[in-house]
Amino acid sequence: MARKSLIEREKRRQKLEQKYYLIRRSSKKEISKAPSMREKKIEIHGKLQSSPRNSATIRLHRRCFLTGRPRANYRDFDLSGHILREMVHTCLLPGATRSSW
Known part of the structure; x- marks a missing residue:
């Protein structure tokens, strides 16, 4: 049996991932569709980075x-x-x- 704290941490990560899913997806689409202007991409990337770290789908286990x-x-x-x-x-x-x- 896994420790309860680790299981609860995973549950919190899942909630955050669901909360920020649409925001992260739209930011990624904006980056891919943005023209090659460096400033615009950096601005969109900063918006993506402002979301919590645990809201990324890759961090779910x-x-x-x-x-x-x-x-x-x-x-x-x-x-x-x-x-x-x-x-x-x-x-x-x-x-x-x-x-x-």
């Missing part, structure tokens, strides 16, 4: 839905590998086949 584990997550199930394996073995995930060799 996918975590396990049940345990909060930050590593070995499967996007389809939103679970970490060992939890996914346990659920497949107990037949809680329909359609998933367990491997045996």
Whole structure:
């Protein structure tokens, strides 16, 4: 189980990312469409930099839905590998086949 503080930090980052998503996206479009005037691009870039650092989508980290584990997550199930394996073995995930060799 992950520490509660790390899980809460991720939740706060997700809220900030959703809040500033449209602002950041429009600023990036403005930069790409702006003419090659250096001053204009620097001004738009400053506006983009004024948003909080944690509002960037790249800073989000996918975590396990049940345990909060930050590593070995499967996007389809939103679970970490060992939890996914346990659920497949107990037949809680329909359609998933367990491997045996």
